[in-house]
Amino acid sequence: MKLFKKLALFVIAIAISLGCTSPDSQKQPQTESQAKEPTPPSGKELAQKYIIVDGHIDVPYRLRNNWEDISDSTQSGDFDYPRAKEGGLDAPFMSIYIPVRYQETGGAKAVADSLINMVQGIANDHPKKFAIATSPEEIRQHVDEGLIALPTGMENGAPIGTDLSNIRYFYDRGIRYITLAHSRDNKISDSSYDTTEDTHNGLSDFGREVVQEMNRVGMMVDVSHITDEAFFDVMEVTQAPVVATHSSVRHFTPGFERNMSDTLITRLAENNGVIMINFGSTFLDSTSNKSSTRVRTEIEEKIEERGLEPGSKEAQEFSETYFEENFQYSTVEKAADHIDYVVELVGIEHVGLGSDYDGVGNTLPTGLKDVSSYPNLFDELLDRGYSEEDVQKIASGNIFRVWEQVNKVAEGMQNQ
Ligand SMILES: [Zn+2]
Incomplete structure (x- = not known):
């Protein structure tokens, strides 16, 4: 860890144990978060x-x-x-x-x-x-x-x-x-x-x-x-x-x-x-896998159709945008x-x-x-x-x- x-965690543990052992009469008014069950950890916390x-x-x-x-x-x-x-x-x-x-x-x-x-x-x-x-x-x-x-x-x-x-x-x-x-x-x-x-x-x-x-x-x-x-x-x-x-x-x-x-x-x-x-x-x-091959072929064709110089800045920009708009991205x-x-x-x-x-x-x-x-x-x-x-x-x-x-x-x- x-x-x-x-x-x-040590500090939290102390805080929790203090909270649990204090007599009812001395209880401070509980804030909303103290009153709730401990919330399960988030992905961010675990990371x-x-x-x-x-x-x-x-x-x-x-x-x-x-x-x-x-x-x-x-x-x-x-x-x-x-x-x-x-x-x-x-x-x-x-x-x-x-x-x-x-x-x-x-x-x-x-x-x-x-x-x-x-x-x-x-x-x-x-x-x-x-x-x-x-x-x-x-x-x-x-x-x-x-x-x-x-x-x-x-x-x-x-x-x-x-x-x-x-x-x-x-x-x-x-x-x-x-x-x-x-x-x-x-x-x-x-x-x-x-x-x-x-x-x-x-x-x-x-x-x-x-x-x-x-x-x-x-x-x-x-x-x-x-x-x-x-x-x-x-x-x-x-x-x-x-x-x-x-x-x-x-x-x-x-x-x-x-x-x-x-x-x-x-x-x-x-x-x-x-x-x-x-x-x-x-x-x-596999949808993304197939889409990648298809989109790359389309990009090559379109670069040629438009008369762009392969490898040029224009061709690069075109292919990046076209890829982003047409590629089937997977998900988390x-x-x-x-x-x-x-x-x-x-x-x-x-x-x-x-x-x-x-x-x-x-x-x-x-x-x-x-x-x-x-x-x-x-x-x-x-x-x-x-x-x-x-x-x-x-x-x-x-x-x-x-x-x-x-x-x-x-x-x-x-x-x-
Ligand atoms: Zn590798």
Whole structure:
């Protein structure tokens, strides 16, 4: 629990106990709020009270393209310090995202290093607002000090190249999970977005070694983005629970392999892992998913019809407005449906939050537009009968359990 909240609750507890024990004759006239039953907590209160870990936020790559000072309010983007504080976000995993083009051109490791440097620079420049975190314990400490903790995860295993010792290298640089592949097959794994023939039919032989080495080092294995075959290969090899840092439920988006099927989620839960729900509308809803493809095609056609130069400011403005007016946005309620679905399928212990803020463009659902929005989702869950304890598990309890288990497995392997 956050320290200031502990103090506040302590004061409230004293106030309540004093109120209850005072004899009737001495009772002060009750104010309206004192006379009522204690009101159930709001989403906003729970967001401030419990640690929120988000599995995947694409701040580093956003800033690489368009630098802004995220320690203050920013014009664009889904994340900045004031909005994170408002939403109760404590520990966004900063995504060290490596575009697949570096798999072909080389240089993936250098890009990863530069993005890690950037995140460390942000923490160094704003020590009263941010601090790098490499464990659940460090996150708890930073949160107690009122800071936003910045853990890091690497999206795409390409920077490992063909050298297993790079896993240790990136661990030492603070990285705590690696998403095995991104949008194309790489040396480690096939990608669910890659429509060409599967390169490895799952994990490569090297990929199996990568998973073993990640277990040994204490690096979480992120199964978001990989194919179903690759997922099952991971399950065969891994000795530790794994995490899907930003995937949703395929039941709601049939045919969209980037989300997880019931079979996959069940297998993930048997392994004691966690699926962190992606908030992007196209991940939540097949209507949005189809609408995205349709609207983007229409935009291309209309840009051509109007004789606009593709990539020009006019074309950009036109496409943004057209997208906003015609895309079918999903909703915060739908995100709660995904959580409900996982809970019904495998229980409350296996679901978390992996918004993909700053990574899904302007497709975010109504009610979940940026990092100030977590309270809206918690309100929805409370309305559906979720307890405080349930919300806490979703917010951070489940990912902390997985992370601590990964550390334990690594310790065991290193002592062998
Ligand atoms: Zn991603």
